[in-house]
Amino acid sequence: MDYQRAKKIVESPSEYEVSYNGVSVWIDQLHDDEKTATVHLRRSLEERSEVSIAELKEEYLVH
Template sequence: MDMQRAKEILKSPEKVEVRYRGVPVWIEMIDESAEKARVHSEANPDDIKIVPVWDLDDR
């Protein structure tokens, strides 16, 4: 996923399905300078990861 798309999803009032390595996640924040996103698993909100934005998929 590119940075612009990640920012659109973060600001969207609609729920957009996003996956990180096949696992559904929720984007909490984006660090544009590092090109990273903080995400948590939809199944376990305590499972927080910092991942490269380009590793996220919304298809």
């Protein structure tokens, strides 16, 4: 994923699903370097990780 796409997803989080290493995550914050983001597992608000935006994958939801 690129920074601009991640930014759009952060602005409308309920419309998109994102995964990191095959696990569904929420993007909490995009960092100023435009290369990393803080994410947390959708099922756990407590564990946050800083990851490369390039490693995030957009999952397509069927409505």
